[in-house]
Amino acid sequence: MPLPPIDQADAAPEVRAVYDDIKATRSVPDVNNFWKMIAHHPPTLARTWDSLKEVMAPGALDPLVKEMIFVAVSVTNNCQYCIRSHEAAARRLGMTDAQFGELMAVVGMANETNRLAVGYQVELDERLK
Amino acid sequence: MPLPPIDQADAAPEVRAVYDDIKATRSVPDVNNFWKMIAHHPPTLARTWDSLKEVMAPGALDPLVKEMIFVAVSVTNNCQYCIRSHEAAARRLGMTDAQFGELMAVVGMANETNRLAVGYQVELDERLK
Amino acid sequence: MPLPPIDQADAAPEVRAVYDDIKATRSVPDVNNFWKMIAHHPPTLARTWDSLKEVMAPGALDPLVKEMIFVAVSVTNNCQYCIRSHEAAARRLGMTDAQFGELMAVVGMANETNRLAVGYQVELDERLK
Amino acid sequence: MPLPPIDQADAAPEVRAVYDDIKATRSVPDVNNFWKMIAHHPPTLARTWDSLKEVMAPGALDPLVKEMIFVAVSVTNNCQYCIRSHEAAARRLGMTDAQFGELMAVVGMANETNRLAVGYQVELDERLK
Amino acid sequence: MPLPPIDQADAAPEVRAVYDDIKATRSVPDVNNFWKMIAHHPPTLARTWDSLKEVMAPGALDPLVKEMIFVAVSVTNNCQYCIRSHEAAARRLGMTDAQFGELMAVVGMANETNRLAVGYQVELDERLK
Amino acid sequence: MPLPPIDQADAAPEVRAVYDDIKATRSVPDVNNFWKMIAHHPPTLARTWDSLKEVMAPGALDPLVKEMIFVAVSVTNNCQYCIRSHEAAARRLGMTDAQFGELMAVVGMANETNRLAVGYQVELDERLK
Numbered sequence: 001m002p003l004p005p006i007d008q009a010d011a012a013p014e015v016r017a018v019y020d021d022i023k024a025t026r027s028v029p030d031v032n033n034f035w036k037m038i039a040h041h042p043p044t045l046a047r048t049w050d051s052l053k054e055v056m057a058p059g060a061l062d063p064l065v066k067e068m069i070f071v072a073v074s075v076t077n078n079c080q081y082c083i084r085s086h087e088a089a090a091r092r093l094g095m096t097d098a099q100f101g102e103l104m105a106v107v108g109m110a111n112e113t114n115r116l117a118v119g120y121q122v123e124l125d126e127r128l129k
Numbered sequence: 130m131p132l133p134p135i136d137q138a139d140a141a142p143e144v145r146a147v148y149d150d151i152k153a154t155r156s157v158p159d160v161n162n163f164w165k166m167i168a169h170h171p172p173t174l175a176r177t178w179d180s181l182k183e184v185m186a187p188g189a190l191d192p193l194v195k196e197m198i199f200v201a202v203s204v205t206n207n208c209q210y211c212i213r214s215h216e217a218a219a220r221r222l223g224m225t226d227a228q229f230g231e232l233m234a235v236v237g238m239a240n241e242t243n244r245l246a247v248g249y250q251v252e253l254d255e256r257l258k
Numbered sequence: 259m260p261l262p263p264i265d266q267a268d269a270a271p272e273v274r275a276v277y278d279d280i281k282a283t284r285s286v287p288d289v290n291n292f293w294k295m296i297a298h299h300p301p302t303l304a305r306t307w308d309s310l311k312e313v314m315a316p317g318a319l320d321p322l323v324k325e326m327i328f329v330a331v332s333v334t335n336n337c338q339y340c341i342r343s344h345e346a347a348a349r350r351l352g353m354t355d356a357q358f359g360e361l362m363a364v365v366g367m368a369n370e371t372n373r374l375a376v377g378y379q380v381e382l383d384e385r386l387k
Numbered sequence: 388m389p390l391p392p393i394d395q396a397d398a399a400p401e402v403r404a405v406y407d408d409i410k411a412t413r414s415v416p417d418v419n420n421f422w423k424m425i426a427h428h429p430p431t432l433a434r435t436w437d438s439l440k441e442v443m444a445p446g447a448l449d450p451l452v453k454e455m456i457f458v459a460v461s462v463t464n465n466c467q468y469c470i471r472s473h474e475a476a477a478r479r480l481g482m483t484d485a486q487f488g489e490l491m492a493v494v495g496m497a498n499e500t501n502r503l504a505v506g507y508q509v510e511l512d513e514r515l516k
Numbered sequence: 517m518p519l520p521p522i523d524q525a526d527a528a529p530e531v532r533a534v535y536d537d538i539k540a541t542r543s544v545p546d547v548n549n550f551w552k553m554i555a556h557h558p559p560t561l562a563r564t565w566d567s568l569k570e571v572m573a574p575g576a577l578d579p580l581v582k583e584m585i586f587v588a589v590s591v592t593n594n595c596q597y598c599i600r601s602h603e604a605a606a607r608r609l610g611m612t613d614a615q616f617g618e619l620m621a622v623v624g625m626a627n628e629t630n631r632l633a634v635g636y637q638v639e640l641d642e643r644l645k
Numbered sequence: 646m647p648l649p650p651i652d653q654a655d656a657a658p659e660v661r662a663v664y665d666d667i668k669a670t671r672s673v674p675d676v677n678n679f680w681k682m683i684a685h686h687p688p689t690l691a692r693t694w695d696s697l698k699e700v701m702a703p704g705a706l707d708p709l710v711k712e713m714i715f716v717a718v719s720v721t722n723n724c725q726y727c728i729r730s731h732e733a734a735a736r737r738l739g740m741t742d743a744q745f746g747e748l749m750a751v752v753g754m755a756n757e758t759n760r761l762a763v764g765y766q767v768e769l770d771e772r773l774k
Contacts, residue, residue: 002252004248033254036172043363044245051241060227079246079336079688081238097686102184102689103506105689106199106690107502109181111198112496115462115498118462124209132484135486167482173492176696176699203322217517233373237560237564250342264536272431292636296749298745309625313434313624318615340629342644361577367586367614371564375595377595378553420770423618424765424767438754448747456647460717464756467762468767486706489705496715497718508682515726592760612732624757624760631720631764634728
């Protein structure tokens with residue numbers, strides 16, 4: 001019952017233009033299902049791609065660190081599609097098994113200590129105010 | 130009504146030993162309220178400190194990257210105490226305003242696209258299965 | 259290993275009475291799996307149906323707006339069953355593709371800006387206090 | 388800017404009747420702010436009280452266990468008001484510091500291992516299917 | 517310790533331009549703290565404002581419905597700043613107390629039934645697949 | 646594309662030692678997939694097992710109550726694997742259908758009232774401060 005993905009061949013020109021930019025920017029032969037689904041709302045497709053391209057570009061943080069942060073959020077939100085696609089992106093950028101292992105360890109501990117801080121209702125220290 | 134923090138002077142020996150290790154490891158004069166609160170359950174204090182010390186140590190990822198991942202999770206979970214204390218830790222390790230800005234931008238985009246992927250019920254691409 | 263759904267034929271009288279009311283109220287030939295599962299705890303079945311019938315009825319908000327709000331929450335919580343069943347309900351009430359697209363866009367942006375507000379620890383403006 | 392709590396003296400008869408039942412059921416001199424706030428929508432007040440009274444009553448689980456489960460959910464959702472009020476309720480029912488400490492420890496570990504299971508995308512074991 | 521808000525007088529030209537557009541679009545004398553905080557990262561400020569302006573504009577859904585959906589997400593995510601500012605926006609667009617009451621009732625029920633569906637591990641009905 | 650589970654036969658000695666301790670402690674013939682996945686990062690495997698063994702042991706709370714709290718958190722976080730495995734553990738410890746039904750009812754109501762408290766921005770009562 002979910003909407004079907006929109007393939008390049010069936011896409012309206014404004015959608016096709018975004019697909020072409022994704023393929024050119026990432027040097028990939030086809031776009032992921034994520035883009036083929038949000039293409040049902042072309043303004044969301046265009047806006048999301050423009051935003052993601054800007055945010056994930058190299059800057060003060062390198063792209064691998066950005067992808068690992070993306071995975072950390074996706075794991076915390078339990079988004080399977082997002083974990084798989086951004087873990088894949090991180091591995092293409094060189095993430096090793098040891099780095100993935102440490103990433104998961106930090107994500108796990110942060111989720112645990114977040115709840116301890118909340119559960120014990122810890123007050124801000126003076127120096128953190 | 131929350132429990133009061135347990136200061137060093139009032140701490141049982143097993144708690145004091147953990148406080149001393151935190152202060153020595155981090156070269157700080159006193160421990161944060163977080164530790165003074167979970168000290169109400171000494172096994173949780175000891176276990177959490179041992180775990181955090183191991184997980185946040187330099188390894189395949191450097192400590193600044195780990196702190197930024199910690200902040201990303203804490204923002205997603207909306208834990209004020211955790212954001213403040215780990216943002217402070219990241220800044221002590223050299224995080225610049227530009228890096229913080231990009232960190233927040235990635236966290237924001239990840240939270241947005243996580244929901245688009247879920248809301249459109251995107252199927253895994255063959256290559257991600 | 260999860261419990262099996264309880265079909266009408268196997269249901270106790272108190273469960274059957276709720277099923278009958280759901281079918282009559284919604285003019286449907288059978289109840290969804292959701293009801294057949296929570297029927298394992300008859301007080302939960304009765305209470306949840308009574309509550310949902312009251313809350314989702316036409317009132318100060320029209321039923322389509324209520325279903326879209328339900329979808330917004332379900333996407334944020336990542337509940338696949340809930341998204342599918344309430345998206346279906348919204349479409350039966352007339353939700354168009356364009357409305358669904360805007361709904362998802364708002365849900366995505368709200369999740370993004372929620373985290374920016376939390377991450378930057380924005381203080382309440384005077385006029386919002 | 389939030390709505391003001393509705394005190395008993397200013398309450399409409401239908402609201403006052405719920406307040407009276409809460410006070411009688413719990414043997415307390417006044418109702419909590421939670422009730423005085425949702426009283427702005429009388430059907431929500433009546434429905435929520437009826438539901439909570441039914442769900443939290445002694446049954447197959449004893450009331451203290453129910454309150455601790457309530458705290459566990461509230462900590463995971465980061466609802467300060469809910470944590471404070473249900474921790475208070477649990478303590479009135481006899482929860483000791485040691486029990487609270489173990490409750491927090493379980494909540495912390497569950498939040499950690501939830502993310503490890505999700506992050507590693509663990510498949511269901513045959514016996515769990 | 518959080519960053520200070522950046523007032524118009526201290527803002528760089530690119531930030532001031534966004535502030536001016538917000539004030540003109542919304543006919544308000546000053547921008548909210550939210551914008552003054554994310555202004556610390558000018559690309560995030562510009563991108564977020566452009567996106568929000570596009571997404572919240574009248575379209576297939578009217579602006580009041582969009583604001584109520586925004587509130588629903590913000591309540592589910594427990595973002596105080598977001599609830600206050602978007603509840604205020606919804607009230608400016610005409611949301612009545614009765615509508616707010618029903619909005620909260622739907623958000624509450626959705627959060628409850630989301631967990632019942634997940635906890636009972638409800639399978640998708642054939643017609644929802 | 647996720648990593649494969651690491652079976653006992655292929656496990657490094659440090660991993661095998663943990664598997665052996667899990668099997669001995671729980672009197673089970675094999676370890677769950679959860680352990681076989683986090684075994685990709687042996688320090689996480691060892692730390693998580695040590696922590697879980699300590700936290701879930703009989704103490705001020707009995708093991709069944711601890712497993713039900715674990716299920717409550719896992720349902721709130723929507724972790725299918727965690728729900729299934731800890732519901733199974735709770736049933737092995739004697740959880741009845743009636744107890745499971747009440748557990749789900751409390752989890753559902755807590756998630757609902759958490760959002761009502763947040764949405765109405767309820768202030769702490771004096772006695773809860």
